[in-house]
Amino acid sequence: MREFGYRRATDVAGAVALLGADPDARFLGGGTNLVDLMKAGVERPARLVDIRGLPLDRIESTPEGGLRIGATVTNGDLAAHPEVRRRYPALAQAVLAGASGQLRNMATVGGNLLQRTRCGYFTDVTRPCNKRVPGSGCPAVAGEHHNHAILGASGHCVAVHPSDMAVALTAFDATVHFETADGAGELPLAGFYLPVGDTPHRETALPPGALITAITLPPAPVAVNSRYRKVRERASYAFAIGSVAAALEVRDGVVREARLALGAVASRPWRAVAAERVLTGAPAGPGTYAAAADAELAAARPLPHNTYKRDLVRNLVVAVLTQLAEEDRR
Incomplete structure (x- = not known):
């Protein structure tokens, strides 16, 4: 591991300034992905700017009836929060489906959004990877890709x-x-993650040096009847091979x-817009649900070893x- 400096930020402006003064610095939340x-x-920062002491660790109701979740809220606290469990149960279920209890108690909401892929070629610095070294190639296309993208x-x-x-x-x-450094901004999560294209190393639309401060959820009465289900290769701590919220x-x-x-199924969480269009206004039933899934998966382009994902x-x-x-009928 490369030697690195360490600074503890005491306020948001100071954290942004510390990162801006050193292009090789990184923000440190729980560190559950970055330190690995x-x-x-793979990551070789010259300095870590610790943001865990910033006042970004609260979950609050918004005036509109949604929720505001601070960026340093731990995944464990997010999943346990009564308003998250009541208003957005699929979110609580999704968090509980990820990692172990120990990791959830360290990992932060902002860091979770910024975590990097677990592709074995990306994490192995002896192998080429366009995400890690732009222009070096993607060996997964012809290599090990059973858990890779189909969309x-x-x-x-x-x-x-x-x-x-x-x-x-x-x-x-x-x-x-x-x-x-230029002030506050916001991005809808739908536009937060960039399409892969020919620049897979550019993963988000965050401006350089930006610090995530919060995530807001708008009011969504339909979310009360929601669920997250994850399929993985073993029942315990493992990443998904497919999931649905x-x-x-x-x-x-x-x-x-x-x-x-x-x-x-993709380099970013995939909003199933085509499926939602088929569902809305249609008779509820397995036939409609299958037609909706088929409409979304019509764009799937699986590789030889991950056709099962469709x-x-x-x-x-x-x-x-x-x-x-x-459940909605009860």
Whole structure:
């Protein structure tokens, strides 16, 4: 590991200034991803700016009826918060599906959004990787890719985003708030992650040196009837091979509103817009749910060893929506 300096920020403006003064610096929250990458030699910051002491660790209701979640709120506290569990149960379930209890008690909400892919080629500095070294190639395309992208990928990168939490936040139209040396800004989560294209090393639309300060969720009555389901290769601590965050409102046998986002299928959490269009106004039932999944997955371009994901995600969508419709009738 490269030697690095350490500074503890005492306020948001000071944290942004410290990072701006050193282009090789990184913000340190829980460190559950960054420190691992430093050990592997993927990340080599000259300085860490510790932001855990900043006043960004609260979850509060907004005047509009949504929630504001501070960037240094731990994943454990987010999942346990009564208003998160009541208003956005899929979000609490998504957080609990990720990592172990010990990691959730360290990891922060802002850091979770910025975590890097777990693709083995990215984390192995002896191998080429366009995300790590632009222009070096993507060996996963012809190599090990059984858990890689089937949507939105390119020949330059087929890795998937690992966050469970971000999938649920995407379904509920979250907004990311940040601070820069030029002032505050915000980005809808739908535009926060950049398409892969030919620049997979550019992962988010955050301005250089920006510090995430909070995530806001707008009021969403449909989210009360929501669920997150994750499929993984073992029942314990493991990343998804497919996941679904969904919310559903059914009245008189018709889908009145639906929210759907997919995980572990693309380089970013995937909002299933085509599926939502099919669902809204259609009769509730497995046939409609399957048609919605098919509409979304029509754009899938799986690789030879991950074609299973298309059927897995289709079945997962049908199962989760069926369960939600049954629960909505109670």
